[in-house]
Amino acid sequence: MRGLLDDGERERYERFRQPQDKARFVTGRFLARTALAEATGLDPRTMRFTTECPHCAGAHGKPRLPGSAVDFSLSHSGDRVVIALTEGAEVGVDVEKENDRDIDRLAEMVLAAPERAALAAMDDKRRGFHRYWSRKEALLKATGHGLAAPMTDIHVSAPDDPAEVVAWAGEAAVSPVRLADLDPGPGYAAAAAVLTDRPLKITEVTC
């Protein structure tokens, strides 16, 4: 798999200290190349991604395949690596392994006031919190802001309701946008966001 990485990716690969970080990174880039090759007909061995940030011109932007109408987004957590592909619309995807982080403290940084109130009444706060988190990070990855934009500006529907944006204030806010929960298996939450007004048709494939 490492043979498919370009020079910059190989440098990043070498900088990861933990074997699991190396594995997640190389798996994601391999998955991106194979999925994009299938979608575009391009050769995965010569595919190069750009990472320019449109907001500040830094190199931490959303990875893109220049010259293609196919957009993609990658996410990894625990032993899951997820890629989402769309044609003609920006996409963001996020997967989160549920863990025992201090949810009350994190909720202050991640959730809008009505979401914090809803979370407080939930039996399974860990599950609810991670579902909120994955939806919001998917939205901010679709716009390319990532965690540089405040998650508390976004208010999404309750974890057991169909995923949608209820309200979004602030500079990163976009409209129209569609949101969907994915099915990454027990102990994980995942969501995809697409900057479109068209209903989403999602095909999930597990390898």
Ligand SMILES: CC(C)(COP(=O)(O)OP(=O)(O)OC[C@H]1O[C@@H](n2cnc3c(N)ncnc32)[C@H](O)[C@@H]1OP(=O)(O)O)[C@@H](O)C(=O)NCCC(=O)NCCS
């Ligand atoms: C994007 C980001 C939210 C992902 O964080 P994470 O939860 O640790 O990681 P995930 O596994 O969910 O996603 C990682 C993938 O997101 C993608 N990604 C990186 N930057 C991105 C961005 N700005 N927007 C969308 N996707 C991005 C990459 O494909 C990355 O995978 P890679 O390591 O194989 O390259 C985080 O890296 C971030 O906030 N980056 C900073 C963006 C920034 O500084 N913006 C400034 C705007 S001025």
